[in-house]
Amino acid sequence: xxxxxxxxxxxxxxxxxxxxxxxxxxxxxxxxxxxxxxxxxxxxxxxxxxxxxxxxxxxxxxxxxxxxxxxxxxxxxxxxxxxxxxxxxxxxxxxxxxxxxxxxxxxxxxxxxxxxxxxxxxxxxxxxxxxxxxxxxxxxxxxxxxxxxxxxxxxxxxxxxxxxxxxxxxxxxxxxxxxxxxxxxxxxxxxxxxxxxxx
Ligand SMILES: N[C@@H](CCC(=O)N[C@@H](CS)C(=O)NCC(=O)O)C(=O)O
Numbered sequence: 001x002x003x004x005x006x007x008x009x010x011x012x013x014x015x016x017x018x019x020x021x022x023x024x025x026x027x028x029x030x031x032x033x034x035x036x037x038x039x040x041x042x043x044x045x046x047x048x049x050x051x052x053x054x055x056x057x058x059x060x061x062x063x064x065x066x067x068x069x070x071x072x073x074x075x076x077x078x079x080x081x082x083x084x085x086x087x088x089x090x091x092x093x094x095x096x097x098x099x100x101x102x103x104x105x106x107x108x109x110x111x112x113x114x115x116x117x118x119x120x121x122x123x124x125x126x127x128x129x130x131x132x133x134x135x136x137x138x139x140x141x142x143x144x145x146x147x148x149x150x151x152x153x154x155x156x157x158x159x160x161x162x163x164x165x166x167x168x169x170x171x172x173x174x175x176x177x178x179x180x181x182x183x184x185x186x187x188x189x190x191x192x193x194x195x196x197x198x199x
Contacts, residue, residue: 001027001028001029001054001055001056001057002028002029002030002031002045002054002055003015003016003019003028003029003030003031003052003053003054003055003068004031004032004033004035004042004045004046004051004052004053004054004055005030005031005032005033005051005052006032006033006034006035006051007032007198007199008166008167008198008199009035009051009052010103010106010107010159010160010162010163011050011051011052011065011103011107011159012051012052012065013159013162013163013196013198014052014065014066014068014069014155014156014159015052015054015065015068015069015072016030016052016192016195016196017155017158017159017192017193017196018068018069018072018073018081018152018155018192019072019192020191020192020195020196021081021150021155021190021192022072022073022075022076022078022079022080022081023076024072024075024076027075028054028072033051035049035050035051036049045061046061046063048063050063052065052068054068054071054072056071065100066096066097066100066152066156069081069082069096069152069155070082070152073152080151081151081152081155082151082152083151091153092151092152092153093152093153094153095143095152095153095154095156095157096152096153096155096156098135098138098139099139099153099156099157099159099160100156100160101131101135102132102135102136102139102160103156103159103160103163105128105129105131105132105135106128106132106160106163106164106167106168107163108124108125108128109125109128109129109132109168110167110168112124112125112128113125129171132164132168132171132173133171136173136176136177136180137176137177139157139177139180140176140177140179140180143157145179145180145183150187150190150192154187157180157183158184158187158188158193161173161180161181161184162184162188162193162198163198165184166198166199
């Protein structure tokens with residue numbers, strides 16, 4: 001099986017972290033690609049040219065990081081990223097989805113800044129930054145962060161917060177949310193997070 005990724009993508013990082021957390025490194029090889037360049041060897045496998053993309057042993061293509069996490073969890077003999085218990089599973093899915101939205105807003109902000117100046121839309125960026133601020137406050141207020149747990153919701157949160165540090169360092173979220181900052185510093189020592197650092 002192959003997991004297509006690039007080193008800076010927060011979405012691909014979620015999938016790569018999951019591979020390490022589930023100890024699937026022997027079964028899945030990482031293939032680094034530049035999705036923006038639409039290389040022929042990638043688009044023939046994954047027509048969207050987005051990372052992550054997972055090519056299964058039987059040739060089936062799986063796209064979208066959250067779906068890839070679910071598929072990886074089912075592949076692993078002792079999958080634990082999503083609990084079988086309905087209430088815990090729902091909680092993990094809900095946290096993962098909100099954090100995916102946080103990554104989306106951050107990613108849009110980064111991509112907007114790469115446009116040529118006349119094509120940028122400052123109101124759109126400000127809207128994303130307001131969403132980021134509100135979502136961080138919501139997460140800080142509402143999320144129960146369980147020591148030792150690192151499920152699908154936690155992986156998404158870790159990749160979202162680490163992406164803010166990496167690409168949007170002008171957003172001073174650590175001062176406003178020291179509980180989340182401490183949590184990120186703690187989970188960043190996990191081998192899966194160390195192995196997938198963007199730079
Ligand atoms: N919703 C997708 C987003 C994937 C995505 O947009 N990946 C970016 C890299 S961070 C990409 O490959 N972009 C290339 C493009 O849009 O052409 C997921 O969760 O996997």
